[in-house]
Structures are given as structure tokens and as C-alpha cells.
Amino acid sequence: MSDLLAHLNPPQRAAVTLPAQHALILAGAGSGKTRVLTTRIAWLISSGQVAPPGILAVTFTNKAAKEMLTRLAAMLPISTRGMWVGTFHGLCNRLLRAHYQDAGLPAQFQILDLADQLSVIKRLLKSLGVDDERYPPRDVMHFINAHKEQGVRAAQAEAYDQYTSRRVELYAAYEAQCQREGVVDFAELLLRAYELLQRNEPLCRHYQARFRHILVDEFQDTNRLQYAWLKLLAGHGSVIPEGTGACLFAVGDDDQSIYAFRGADIGNMHDLQREFHLSEVIRLEQNYRSHGNILDAANALIQQNRSRLGKQLWTEAGAGEAIRVFTGWSDVDEARFIVSEVSALVGDGMARDQIALLYRSNAQSRVLEHELFTRGVPYRVHGGLRFFDRQEIRHALAYLRLIANPDDDTAFARVVNFPPRGIGSRTVELLAEAARQANSSLYRAALGLPGKPGSSAARFLDLVDRLRVQAPARPLAELVDLVIEQSGLRAHYLNDKEGRERLDNLNELINAAITFLGEEGEQENEEQDSDGGGPLAAFLAHASLEAGEHQAGDGQEAVQLMTVHAAKGLEFDTVFITGLEHGLFPHENAVRAGEGLEEERRLMYVAVTRARRRLYLTHAQRRMLHGQTHECQPSLFLDELPAALLRRIEWRTAGSGARASGAGAEHGTWQEVRKAGGLRIGQNVHHARFGAGVVVSLQGSGADGRAQVNFDKHGMKWLHLATAGLALV
DNA sequence: ACAGCGTTAGTTTTT
DNA sequence: CTAACGCTGT
Numbered sequence: 001m002s003d004l005l006a007h008l009n010p011p012q013r014a015a016v017t018l019p020a021q022h023a024l025i026l027a028g029a030g031s032g033k034t035r036v037l038t039t040r041i042a043w044l045i046s047s048g049q050v051a052p053p054g055i056l057a058v059t060f061t062n063k064a065a066k067e068m069l070t071r072l073a074a075m076l077p078i079s080t081r082g083m084w085v086g087t088f089h090g091l092c093n094r095l096l097r098a099h100y101q102d103a104g105l106p107a108q109f110q111i112l113d114l115a116d117q118l119s120v121i122k123r124l125l126k127s128l129g130v131d132d133e134r135y136p137p138r139d140v141m142h143f144i145n146a147h148k149e150q151g152v153r154a155a156q157a158e159a160y161d162q163y164t165s166r167r168v169e170l171y172a173a174y175e176a177q178c179q180r181e182g183v184v185d186f187a188e189l190l191l192r193a194y195e196l197l198q199r200n201e202p203l204c205r206h207y208q209a210r211f212r213h214i215l216v217d218e219f220q221d222t223n224r225l226q227y228a229w230l231k232l233l234a235g236h237g238s239v240i241p242e243g244t245g246a247c248l249f250a251v252g253d254d255d256q257s258i259y260a261f262r263g264a265d266i267g268n269m270h271d272l273q274r275e276f277h278l279s280e281v282i283r284l285e286q287n288y289r290s291h292g293n294i295l296d297a298a299n300a301l302i303q304q305n306r307s308r309l310g311k312q313l314w315t316e317a318g319a320g321e322a323i324r325v326f327t328g329w330s331d332v333d334e335a336r337f338i339v340s341e342v343s344a345l346v347g348d349g350m351a352r353d354q355i356a357l358l359y360r361s362n363a364q365s366r367v368l369e370h371e372l373f374t375r376g377v378p379y380r381v382h383g384g385l386r387f388f389d390r391q392e393i394r395h396a397l398a399y400l401r402l403i404a405n406p407d408d409d410t411a412f413a414r415v416v417n418f419p420p421r422g423i424g425s426r427t428v429e430l431l432a433e434a435a436r437q438a439n440s441s442l443y444r445a446a447l448g449l450p451g452k453p454g455s456s457a458a459r460f461l462d463l464v465d466r467l468r469v470q471a472p473a474r475p476l477a478e479l480v481d482l483v484i485e486q487s488g489l490r491a492h493y494l495n496d497k498e499g500r501e502r503l504d505n506l507n508e509l510i511n512a513a514i515t516f517l518g519e520e521g522e523q524e525n526e527e528q529d530s531d532g533g534g535p536l537a538a539f540l541a542h543a544s545l546e547a548g549e550h551q552a553g554d555g556q557e558a559v560q561l562m563t564v565h566a567a568k569g570l571e572f573d574t575v576f577i578t579g580l581e582h583g584l585f586p587h588e589n590a591v592r593a594g595e596g597l598e599e600e601r602r603l604m605y606v607a608v609t610r611a612r613r614r615l616y617l618t619h620a621q622r623r624m625l626h627g628q629t630h631e632c633q634p635s636l637f638l639d640e641l642p643a644a645l646l647r648r649i650e651w652r653t654a655g656s657g658a659r660a661s662g663a664g665a666e667h668g669t670w671q672e673v674r675k676a677g678g679l680r681i682g683q684n685v686h687h688a689r690f691g692a693g694v695v696v697s698l699q700g701s702g703a704d705g706r707a708q709v710n711f712d713k714h715g716m717k718w719l720h721l722a723t724a725g726l727a728l729v
Numbered sequence: 730a731c732a733g734c735g736t737t738a739g740t741t742t743t744t
Numbered sequence: 745c746t747a748a749c750g751c752t753g754t
Contacts, residue, residue, distance in 0.1 A: 061743060089744045113744080186744050221743095262742060361740050363746090383742090420730070545744060565741050587740050603741080626739065627745035 004043055004075065008036075015282045016040045018249075020049065020212075022234075022276040024219070024269065025251045028313045029298070029609035030289030030571065037215055037251055038068055041083075042075040044213055053082035054212035056233070056246070060221055062087055062546045064569075068217070084211070088226050089186060092193035093541050096184075097532035099203060103196045106182040107533040108405045111544035115389075116410045117141060117185045123409065124170070124177050127436045135170065144171045148187035149223045149263040151194065181407045181441060187225075194229045208235040209244040219252030219272070223263035227271070236276065248276065254309050255302050258565060258603050260595070269309065287313045287609075289571050291320025294615050297641045298608045304640050305598045313609075322647035324616045325638065331364075331579075331623040335371040337651050338576050338618060342377060342559055345574060352378060354573040356560045358607050360585035364578065365561050367624075372559065382562035387548030392493065392502040393509055397543055399483045403468045404536050407441035416442075419492035422456040431457075463487065476535045477513040484510070516542055564607045575611035577604075580619040581632035604637045617646075684729040685709060687719070692729065 005013050012032055015025045016039045027033035041057060044050045059065045065086050072080050084091060093111065096103050112120065121137045121144075147157050154172035159165035178184060184192060197204040214234055216222070222230070231237060235245025250272055257266045272278065287295055295313045302308070328334030338357060346352055357368055357379075365381055372379045387393060395418055401411035417423040428442075435445035446461055467486060471479055484490050484506050493499035493506070516539050560572065564585075579585055586600035608615065619634050685707075686692055693709040707719055707726065719726065 087744065093744095111744090114742090189744080259742075261740080363739075366746095417730095422730090424730070547744080563741065584740095589740060599741095624745070 004039055004046065008032075008039065009286055011282055011284050011286070012036050012039075015284070016043050018282075020247050022248045022272075022278060023250070024272055024278050024281045025249070025284065026281050026309055026311055027251050027253055027284040028287060028311050029253065029256060029606070030287040031284035031313070032288060033251055033253075033284065034064075034067065034071070034217070036284065037217060037249075038071040038075060040249060041072060041213075041215060045076060045078070050212050051082070052078070052080060053210060055083040055085075055215070056091075056211040056213070057083065057085040057215045057217070058091060058230070059085075059087055059217040062090070064217055065090070087545070088229070089189050090545055092189045092229075093545060095193045095196065096189065097537070097541075099196060099200075100532045102200050102203065103192050104179075105184070105192070106405065108182065108537050109533075110181075110183045110401050110405055110408050110411070110537075111189065111541055112178075112183050112185040112410065113544050113547070114141075114186070115394075116183075119410050119413070120177060120181075120183070121170075121174060123413065123432070124174055127432060128170075128173060130170065135167065140167060140170055140174075143167050144174055145185070145187045146263065147171065148185075148191050149225050151191060151225045151228055153191075180439070181409050182405050183408055183410070190225050190229060194225060194232065197229075197232050204232065205240070205244065207233055208240055208246070211246045213249060214246045215249045215251070217251055219250035220254050220257040220266055220269060221252075221259050221264045222268050224265055224268070227265070227268045231275070248272070253311075255305070255311060255602055256568065256606050258568065258599060258606060260599050266307075281309065283311055285311055285313055287315045289612055290315065290609060291317050291613055293319050293321065293323060293645045294608060294611050297323055297615070297645050298605055300642050300645075301601060301608065301637060301640050302605045305601055307595075307598065321614055323641070323645050324614070324649045325646050326616060326618045326649045326651065327634070328618060328620040329622070331367050331620045332371070334578065334618050334620040335367045337649075338368065338578065338616070339371045339375050339377060340651070341576075341616065342372075343375065346377070350573060352557045352559045353380075355576075356562065356567060356570070356572040356574070356610065357576045357578060358562060358564050358567050358610070359578050360564060360587055360603075362563060364584075368561060368578070372561075378556045378558040379561055380558040382560065382566050387505070387508070387512075388543045389547060390502075390505055392489065392505055395489060396480065396484055396487070396506060396509055397540065399464075399467065399487050399489075400480065400536065401540060402443070402464050403471050403479075403483070404533070404540060406443040406464065406468075409435075409442045412442045415487070416460060419488040421460060421488070423460060427457060471536065476517055476539055477510050479536070480510050480513045512548075513539060564603050567610050568606050571610055571612055573612045574614040574616070575607070576616040576618060577607045578618050579623070580617050580635040580638055581623065582635055583630075584623070584625075584632070585635055586637070601637065601640075604635075616649075617641075686727040686729050688725060 005016065008016060009032075012035070015023070015036050018040075025033075025036065027036065037057070041055055044055070045052060057065075057068060059068065069080060069085050072083075072085075084094070086094070096105060096109070097107075100107050100109065118137055118141055121141050122132075125132050125135060125137060125140070147154070154168055154175055157168045157171060159168045178188065197207065211233060214230060216230060230248060233246060234248045236248075250269075252269060254266050254269055257264060260266070273281065290298075292315055295315055296319075299312055326334070326337050328337055342352075342355055342357075345355060357365075359365060359368070362383060369379065369381065388397070395415055398411040398414040401408045402415070406412075413428070416428060431442055431445055431449070434449060435442050438445055438448065440448075443461075443464070446457060449457070463486060467479075467483060470482060474482060489506065490503065493502045496502065517535060520535070520538065564577075577585075583591075585604070586597055590596035590600045617638060619632065619638070621632055622629050623632050624630075684692070687709070690709075707721055707724075709719060709726070
């Protein structure tokens with residue numbers, strides 16, 4: 001056991017060996033958060049304080065849950081069996097499957113992802129004849145989800161004006177519709193599980209007696225409902241029998257809270273302290289990731305935020321390199337600099353996957369990708385289409401869903417005419433109308449319709465029927481194969497020119513089914529409760545809850561491109577934070593909202609703390625946005641970093657000795673015009689707004705000519721010679 | 730049933 | 745500037 005604690009620093013050890021009590025651990029970036037969490041569990045178990053079934057560990061992502069299990073398996077001599085480790089959604093799904101009747105759900109209930117949910121809402125609005133201009137489906141969906149995340153049902157929702165009142169009605173209709181179809185959306189998964197425990201006292205007592213330690217990762221990202229769920233399970237706020245209820249061990253970092261827009265509420269951190277009477281908070285501030293300069297920059301930046309619990313990262317590593325700042329003349333210029341820098345780093349032996357290019361919004365990847373592609377640098381963009389989101393996979397899953405639950409209208413509508421079998425929109429409309437009148441699902445309405453035997457509609461119903469009859473006798477993978485074959489999907493994609501890849505994906509789905517069953521059997525389960533609905537329902541839930549890797553890395557070691565949000569939790573030797581311009585990062589939409597700027601700053605903080613050794617901050621003076629070129633001001637975050645930590649990078653400039661690679665082709669161009677406008681490199685100039693500076697490079701000629709000037713006070717700028725009014729000094 | 734056209738919007742996202 | 749969506753015409 002002492003081995004467990006051997007490599008921990010004092011605060012980490014204090015957190016791990018805390019007596020059985022509620023606790024909040026404020027874990028800074030790179031401070032060994034996951035390690036503390038897993039070691040705590042291992043310590044609790046190996047010191048005999050709790051048996052594995054007494055542990056409930058909650059994360060937000062499947063990746064984090066998996067990582068926790070892997071590390072635990074390495075630490076503990078005994079099996080992790082019996083522990084509940086998973087995402088909020090995964091665990092709630094488990095609860096609902098085990099107690100589906102008490103929760104008022106069919107055994108085969110399906111889980112709607114965001115796209116499915118939107119599709120349900122669209123159909124609902126249509127059937128109710130709602131003007132979707134006034135009530136855009138996306139807004140309605142957001143309205144519904146926001147309420148559910150607050151734990152508010154339609155019946156309790158406040159309708160303070162007529163418009164809202166209508167949306168509450170739609171929320172109620174949506175609830176009814178989902179109930180009729182036997183489907184639950186993501187938020188419903190949590191709300192149902194919460195209500196299940198809240199209303200069923202014996203059941204709640206059972207779990208309160210079982211779980212003695214609840215550990216939560218990324219606590220700052222919890223929404224109100226998730227916090228309420230945790231409190232309920234921990235037995236907080238109600239009188240419960242002696243020896244039951246759990247200790248809540250929450251690990252989080254308020255400075256890395258970047259998901260307020262989807263309901264995360266940092267207020268939960270304050271409430272946790274208050275409601276659980278936490279006298280002290282353990283702070284993990286020693287950072288094992290980054291060099292000193294990077295941490296100093298991060299600290300200085302985040303200090304500008306007013307509402308913080310307070311924390312200061314430090315390291316035993318040296319100061320390291322200065323933070324490099326580059327100002328591009330344009331977004332393209334910025335990208336060229338970055339890629340040239342990347343090439344140089346790779347040339348010096350740095351692994352490409354240790355270089356990350358971060359941006360605030362996805363659209364920004366375009367220019368970077370173009371440049372990387374042109375220069376032949378392998379790269380990988382995170383955040384693309386996920387496996388279970390692919391069209392062909394969704395089609396196949398829809399058939400499987402129909403087999404499991406014929407009332408699933410979303411699934412029905414998706415495949416009723418795919419592959420095309422002559423069931424047009426007219427037929428579907430009639431069907432929808434019949435279903436609405438009979439208050440039944442599309443499938444049942446279709447059964448009731450006076451369809452001619454042999455009609456395409458009847459053949460479709462036969463197909464689903466036939467598959468459903470065969471389903472129970474078949475192993476899951478075989479069933480998937482059967483569905484792909486008999487539905488005509490395989491034949492359809494065989495005739496398709498881009499179908500090759502889609503067929504590969506469908507075959508991959510069969511593999512996924514095999515893998516899934518393997519893993520399923522390996523873990524769980526001495527408990528009977530975990531499958532309500534058999535392997536098919538479990539597989540479908542898996543498909544909804546774990547959307548799969550974004551794309552299998554093609555093996556080739558590649559430069560990593562992603563949004564700052566997607567980078568949270570990751571680390572790289574070298575990080576480029578790009579597009580550091582006002583309006584872009586911080587994003588203008590965020591700045592307008594009340595606390596928006598602070599969240600943007602936290603986002604910047606997350607970005608900065610991703611870097612181990614080298615950090616580049618880049619921005620452009622003009623950028624193409626929505627088809628128009630915009631003049632861009634540097635991000636205010638650049639000004640919030642101590643100048644002493646920064647070093648401006650000059651690129652393709654005379655005599656600077658900066659990376660000259662890539663300048664070859666353009667070298668001649670600017671050499672010819674270096675005398676443009678009477679300016680020369682090294683010329684001292686004065687600008688009305690920026691003051692004194694030195695010309696470091698010249699480009700273009702005539703009305704197009706521009707000069708890069710390093711201003712004493714304002715750093716590097718590109719200026720139009722025609723308009724800048726530079727005075728020679 | 731589907732191609733082709735016009736319109737419109739355009740942060741961040743896991744489950 | 746795009747991409748995505750919805751509508752119209754064949």
C-alpha cells in the first residue's frame with residue numbers, strides 16, 4: 001500500500017488518504033488529477049475501507065472512464081469488478097435498464113442522440129402544424145434540454161410570456177411523444193434516473209447503502225441536474241439510516257470550466273463547499289507538465305478573472321523557452337509561418353504528433369489545412385465525423401432499432417424508404433397523419449392501414465417483421481450482418497461509386513458488434529440488473545452513448561489540429577494557439593454575454609496549459625470571415641501576458657536570422673521592391689497611432705505595397721503604404 | 730425520386 | 745466564402 005503513495009507529493013497524498021469525508025480537490029492543469037482520483041480508489045480498497053462494489057466513479061467522457069479503469073487495473077491486485085465506473089449518462093443508462101419498469105420505460109427503450117432528438121422535434125412540430133419559422137426546431141430543442149438539465153419538467157416550467165408558454169406546450173408534447181415511442185434523449189437519461197431514485201425510496205436507500213464513496217472527475221463541468229443526482233445518491237439533505245450514504249470526493253478546476261454554454265455551472269463548486277460544509281479545499285498546484293514561463297503566463301492570465309477559488313501553478317522544471325509571438329499579415333501568412341515552423345521542428349527531430357495547432361472555432365482549420373496539405377505535412381483534424389454518425393451506420397442502426405422497438409419513429413422514418421423502395425413522401429405523410437390520429441407510432445399505423453399485400457409499404461413491414469422474428473435466435477454480429485443484407489443496404493452501396501468505403505464501414509459495424517460482446521462479457525457482471533433488454537438493446541445504447549473514435553488515425557504520425565475545447569485534457573510538446581484576434585478569440589458572441597469574457601479567458605488558460613515546452617501565440621492582421629476580409633485587432637489576452645515572458649518572432653525578415661525556410665520562392669519578390677515608397681529595411685519610422693518603430697520587411701509595390709514595422713510599443717504590424725501615412729524619421 | 734437551384738446562416742460540444 | 749438545407753421542377 002505504501003507503494004501507492006510513494007510517488008505522490010504532499011497535497012496529492014493528503015487528498016488520496018483523506019479520511020471518509022466529503023472533499024473538494026482543486027486540481028490545476030497538469031497536477032496529476034487522474035492519478036489522485038485513481039490512487040484514492042486504490043487506497044480506499046487496499047486499505048480495506050471499502051470493497052469494490054462500494055465505489056462509484058463518475059466522469060464526463062468514455063475516454064476518461066476507460067482511462068480510470070485501465071489505471072486501476074494496473075494498481076490493484078484484485079479485480080475492479082463490482083465497481084461502478086462510467087460517465088453520468090452511461091451510469092444512468094445502467095440504472096434505467098436495471099429498473100426500467102420503475103422508471104416507466106419499456107425494456108427496449110432507445111437512446112436518442114442530438115440528431116435523432118432534432119428529428120423527433122421536427123416531426124412533432126410538423127404534426128402539430130407549428131410554424132417552424134417562429135419556433136425553429138433547434139431553439140425548441142435547446143429550450144427543452146436546458147430545462148431538463150435544470151431538472152425542470154414541462155409541468156413545472158415557467159411560462160412568463162406567450163411565446164414561452166407555447167414552447168412549454170411543445171416541451172410537454174415532446175415528452176409525450178418520446179414516451180409513446182419509448183425513446184429517451186441524453187438529458188432525459190439523467191432526469192429519469194434522478195426521478196427514479198427520488199420517487200422510489202427503497203431503491204434510493206439501496207443505492208445509498210451500497211455506494212460508500214462517490215468520486216467525480218471534472219466536477220466544474222457538472223450541471224444542476226448532475227449535482228442534484230450526486231447529492232441524492234450521496235444521501236445528502238435527507239435523513240438516512242446510519243451507515244449509509246456516501247462520501248463525495250469531487251475533483252475539479254474552476255479555472256478550466258469551459259462548458260457553461262451547455263449547462264455546466266461553476267456555482268456547483270461553491271454550493272458543494274457550502275452544502276457539504278467543507279472546511280478546506282485541497283489544492284494541487286504543482287504542475288508536472290509545463291516549463292515555468294508557460295505556467296507564469298497562464299497564472300498571469302487567469303488572475304484577471306474575478307470569480308475564482310484561487311490557485312497558482314508552479315513547477316520544479318526550469319523557466320524554459322520564451323513564449324513566441326507571431327503577427328501575420330493575413331490568415332494565410334499566419335498559416336504559412338506556422339507550417340514553416342512546424343516543418344523546421346519536425347526537421348529538428350520533433351515528433352509530429354507532439355505538435356498541436358489550436359483554434360477557437362472549427363472554420364479556422366481550413367487555412368491551416370490548406371497550407372499543411374500544400375507543403376505535404378501529414379496532419380489530423382480532430383472533431384470530424386464519428387463512426388456511429390456516418391450515414392450508412394445510422395441506417396443500419398435504425399433497422400436494428402426498429403427490430404428492438406417498432407415504435408421508434410425516428411428509426412422508422414429514416415429507413416422506410418432507404419434504400420429506395422418506392423415509398424414516397426406522400427405515403428409517409430399519410431402514414432404520419434394516420435399515426436397522429438390514432439395516437440400511435442408510424443409502424444403501428446402502417447400495420448393498421450388498408451395496405452395491399454404486395455405493395456412496397458407492406459413489403460417493408462414484412463422485412464422488419466421477418467428480421468424481428470429471426471433476431472432472438474441470432475448472435476448479435478450475425479444479426480447485424482443479416483440486417484445489412486436483407487435491408488438491401490449492402491446491395492445499395494455495392495452499386496454506389498463511393499459505396500466501397502461505406503461497405504467497409506458496415507463491415508466494421510459487424511466487427512464492432514463482436515468486440516462489444518467480447519468486452520461486455522469480460523466486465524460485468526455478477527449483478528443481474530445490468531441488462532434490461534438483452535444484447536441488442538445494450539449494443540444500441542453503446543452506439544448512442546459512445547459515438548466512437550472520430551476517425552481511426554491512419555497510422556501516420558501527424559500534426560494535431562483541434563479546437564481549444566477539444567484540446568482540454570491533452571498535452572503536447574509544442575502548441576500553437578492561432579487566431580488570437582479580438583472577436584475571434586475571445587469570440588465576439590461570448591464577449592457580449594455577461595460572464596462570457598471570463599469563460600473565454602479560461603479557454604485561453606486551457607490552451608496555454610496544454611504546452612509542455614514550447615508555446616506559440618499567433619494572430620493575423622486581416623482574415624477572411626464570412627467571405628469578407630476583416631481588419632483584426634490582436635486579442636486582449638496577448639496584452640494580459642507579461643511582456644517579459646514573450647518574444648516576438650520575425651519571419652522572412654532581413655538580417656533577423658529567423659527561419660528562412662519557405663522564403664525562397666518569395667525572396668525575389670520583396671527584394672525587388674524593398675525600396676518601395678522610399679522605405680528600406682531598418683528605416684526608422686513614425687506612425688500616428690502606433691508611434692515609433694523600425695521597418696523589418698517590405699512586400700508588394702505601388703498601391704499594394706505594404707511594410708512590416710516593429711513598433712516599440714505595439715509590436716509587429718503590417719501596414720498598407722498607401723494608407724498608413726508612415727513618416728520617415 | 731432526385732437533381733439542381735436558391736436561400737441562409739455562420740462558437741465552442743460530450744453524452 | 746462555404747456548407748447545409750429546403751424547395752421546385754422534371
